[in-house]
């Protein structure tokens with residue numbers, strides 16, 4: 001008894017939830033992000049000068065894809081765990097012969113699958129539409145993975161702590177969306193006047209967006225190593241926090 | 255003859271919930287391998303708390319829980335226990351068949367084995383017509399049937415049934431007990447809580463009475479009737495709880 005089979009089935013269950021609800025879990029965020037690319041990029045793009053030598057509609061693609069993906073990871077993990085806690089069917093998993101690390105990892109698989117489906121769909125649409133290309137696929141893959149670990153883990157923690165579903169959306173509206181908008185998804189922070197440019201450097205999403213942008217364009221506002229380093233320095237403790245909750249059973253078990 | 259470890263052994267089990275409620279206090283209990291054991295007591299006595307401690311569902315404050323000689327938290331022990339909780343807790347995204355197959359998977363079964371076993375459980379619990387229906391669309395009694403089928407899905411050595419017959423129709427109640435008795439005859443240990451004392455009297459070889467998180471008495475139904483000078487288990491219960 002190693003729990004490996006259990007991990008596989010929990011991962012499969014989380015994937016099933018994503019595919020069974022695919023219009024909500026994948027289609028809706030893809031449509032929303034495409035609207036941003038179309039409205040902001042193609043209509044405003046003709047009136048906004050280039051950023052860093054890139055046409056505006058190309059410049060915004062990496063940030064929008066990043067935001068769609070990390071939000072999906074957060075939303076997926078928080079809602080699946082909140083529902084499982086609320087209906088108490090999480091007990092079927094907590095009582096099963098699985099190690100806490102397997103339970104945590106299994107719950108993360110749904111968010112990963114959903115985010116990757118969204119990311120690939122957006123890429124497939126944005127490439128022909130805007131002509132954006134991927135210069136450094138390895139950097140892109142590492143940056144996306146770290147972003148998904150960070151926001152997936154935050155979603156897990158939120159799903160474990162939430163008392164109501166509103167608690168989960170509160171975090172999105174009060175923390176995640178503002179940080180995303182101020183993190184340079186729609187502009188280069190170099191365009192900001194002081195002190196806003198300097199303040200942006202305290203925003204973790206700024207580094208994530210820059211790392212992903214570096215993967216796409218091969219250039220970004222700050223060093224790619226700094227971007228990846230900051231994102232990793234946040235992702236690892238966030239994952240450790242979610243793991244601590246599964247291992248100790250705090251909030252999951254009375 | 256080698257002595258087999260008891261199916262369940264609780265030593266000094268104590269549980270205080272975070273809000274300060276002391277639900278179970280220095281609780282000792284041994285359930286022998288192969289027993290049909292009843293845990294009886296009024297609402298709030300601590301029955302579900304004891305069960306949750308066995309199934310890794312609460313953080314135990316103090317004490318030790320052994321399942322067939324292994325710590326209850328070990329993966330081995332968890333694989334041996336099958337639990338049907340008092341409150342129905344079915345995964346709302348899954349169909350009847352998926353509920354069983356995925357549970358089998360969580361408990362270490364491979365796909366083919368789980369599908370075959372799920373088919374057996376669906377027949378035993380008369381859910382064939384609802385195989386591909388999602389759990390929120392089942393009637394209350396069908397949900398209870400599925401909950402019981404799920405508990406037995408992975409062929410546990412220790413089956414724990416917390417108020418299994420609440421909301422179950424007369425017919426299933428009879429069938430359920432016949433099936434549980436067959437399991438018991440085949441060597442499975444059964445731990446049951448119920449508020450139907452006649453049921454307990456008829457089925458359970460041994461009974462523990464619990465009140466306020468403490469063990470009050472533990473004996474066979476005959477032994478209890480004798481020591482409380484009572485004609486029925488219901489009389490025993492009334493006397494024990496009044497004492």
Ligand SMILES: Nc1ncnc2c1ncn2[C@@H]1O[C@H](COP(=O)(O)OP(=O)(O)OP(=O)(O)O)[C@@H](O)[C@H]1O
Nearest residue numbers: 254271273275277296297298299300301302303304
């Ligand atoms: N999650 C919890 N937090 C705080 N107190 C709890 C919690 N769960 C149970 N309790 C309290 O612990 C005590 C024992 O509850 P328990 O559910 O174990 O009783 P029970 O014997 O199963 O009762 P019933 O016959 O009603 O099912 C009660 O006082 C109950 O209010």
Ligand SMILES: [Mg+2]
Nearest residue numbers: 301302340416
């Ligand atoms: Mg109870």
